[in-house]
Amino acid sequence: MSQDASADADPLPSWNDGPPARQAILDFVRITTDKTGPDFVPEAERIAAFDQDGTLWVEHPIYSQVMYCLDRVPAVVAKKPELKSVEPFKTVLSGNQAAIAKLSMKDLEKILVATLTGMSVTDFNAEVSAWITTAKHPKFGRLYTYLVYQPMLELLSYLRTNGYKTYIATGGGQDFVRVYSERVYGIPPEQVVGSVGGTSFGYTKDGEPFLTKDPRLLLNDDKAGKPEGIHLMIGRRPNAAFGNSSGDRQMLEYATAGGGSRLGMLVLHDDAEREFAYGPARGLPQTKIGTFPQTLADEAQKKGWTVISMKKDWKHVFPFEK
Amino acid sequence: MSQDASADADPLPSWNDGPPARQAILDFVRITTDKTGPDFVPEAERIAAFDQDGTLWVEHPIYSQVMYCLDRVPAVVAKKPELKSVEPFKTVLSGNQAAIAKLSMKDLEKILVATLTGMSVTDFNAEVSAWITTAKHPKFGRLYTYLVYQPMLELLSYLRTNGYKTYIATGGGQDFVRVYSERVYGIPPEQVVGSVGGTSFGYTKDGEPFLTKDPRLLLNDDKAGKPEGIHLMIGRRPNAAFGNSSGDRQMLEYATAGGGSRLGMLVLHDDAEREFAYGPARGLPQTKIGTFPQTLADEAQKKGWTVISMKKDWKHVFPFEK
DSSP: OOOOOOTTSOSOTTBOSSTTHHHHHHHHHHHHTOTTSTTOOOGGGOEEEEOOBTTTBOOOSSOHHHHHHHHHHHHHHHHOGGGTTSTTHHHHHHTOHHHHHTOOHHHHHHHHHHHHSSSBHHHHHHHHHHHHTTOBOTTTOSBGGGOBOHHHHHHHHHHHHTTOEEEEEEEEEHHHHHHHHHHHHSOOGGGEEEEEEEEEEEEOTTSOEEEEEEEEEEEOOSTTHHHHHHHHHTOSOOSEEEESSGGGHHHHHHHHTSSSSOEEEEEEOBOTTTSOBOOBGGGOOOOSSSOBOHHHHHHHHHHTOEEEEHHHHBSOSSGGGO | OOOOOOTTSOSOTTBOSSTTHHHHHHHHHHHHTOTTSTTOOOGGGOEEEEOOBTTTBOOOSSOHHHHHHHHHHHHHHHHOGGGTTSTTHHHHHHTOHHHHHTOOHHHHHHHHHHHHSSSBHHHHHHHHHHHHTTOBOTTTOSBGGGOBOHHHHHHHHHHHHTTOEEEEEEEEEHHHHHHHHHHHHSOOGGGEEEEEEEEEEEEOTTSOEEEEEEEEEEEOOSTTHHHHHHHHHTOSOOSEEEESSGGGHHHHHHHHTSSSSOEEEEEEOBOTTTSOBOOBGGGOOOOSSSOBOHHHHHHHHHHTOEEEEHHHHBSOSSGGGO
């Protein structure tokens, strides 16, 4: 975690000057950390929650964790050869991208259960660690962990420097994101809230205790599940929340309804040149991943949430552009 | 949180000198914080997990949270008069202590569901806050929050001063303990792991978002549920764990199996004069609450866990004795 910025240095160098986005951040931090002001928040109560996919890193054309699951299928089938001729595993093994893209939600769930559960927590962490340091994004040809948004890294660091505890609240898998969250975002595993299943405690034949990931879903951390997950894992209402889609609506509603000074922000992907453009707010094309409908833009305006335009508000998108 | 002890001051003034207990604590902290040693633990990874009932505060003759639930019954019945003549509510309302003590586990569960779920998180917090600042322990005639163990408060503070994040891992309700954990133990709500149900996100008729506590149990944070809950909420294996009964066995096994220097400690209630005496380890009487069987004492010896004798290791039991 970088906390060594001097007081004089610009804490948000990749954000363009002025309203609305950069100024909203600076105002919020100034107001909530001013001991003499009416909206002062004691340091212990400063909580900021961030969606991950599409808010902290690239989510198109496919969530990185879904890519991980597809990539794991050959290894799973090698251990269970009976799956080789069974759908949806057969289609994934065929490598036919058009057919894979058409897999139903039910098929995807079967793949998720087969690749994310049934192994020990230790084995799972090792598998994700190995994948995340080698797998590359199909468009950018870089590691997924390089495709984080530089302005959001600066925002995370700026909030932490000002006493905020930064949390991830992701629809993705809690254990998956925990593997790299500290290294990539400076967010420790205990501050990752995500979709999460149960584990089962047991012993090896040598009597060593270990945990097995099991398919029982405890929390689907999306939409209403985000404030529910935040209550489960944090037990405090965040003062600030950051998202980019309908899946983050309830989290922003919950965070910004708490009284005092609150910050709700939504990243709008309107930058086809540097990243992607999808909406359909502001007339951008509708996509299945990261839907930002006009109704969400309308709610943002009504509630005073700030829409971040990637194109206008960000000088740089990725760290490697700097 | 008290972190202002000077380097010269005794960090554990209520612990009697020497082995095994006091020395085991000092050795563990010295070894895991010595940067030049082989068992050094980076500060971000220092985690200590504490059971609550019987480890941090009094659990006899009845868990304080069960007392809370019994005390809440009249208010619940006032809102739902149809429960007045229905068991187990009828028995609780009768005030017949002998009959109440005989209620079955199934009856108790009905009382827990009726008094801990169905209300908003905000209302629940207000109800617990009001109760915990007025209800008194039947034997000691003091607020429950005064009946914390002074040596354990010193231990919590000492670990935090040395960079450990202190967590509660309790079989009690996560939301219940969160109400007072920061004030009483210096442990913030996000560091309380407990038995926990789901919540449901919804809106008031004015459109304000709120969470309702619902009866769906996500985690029974006892026995095998303790390491499972620790993984769910923290995602790291603790370096140290503290308990007092069979319910803490798996947590201590999990924490102390992780390699490097580890600390597992069990509080033995062998002090009938200052608190209570129950076991049956070391021939103390068996009780339903806080069972510490001889098999647990045997496992402690085999695995190098330290048994804390309240009678011999603690100069003071409660803060008000000092």
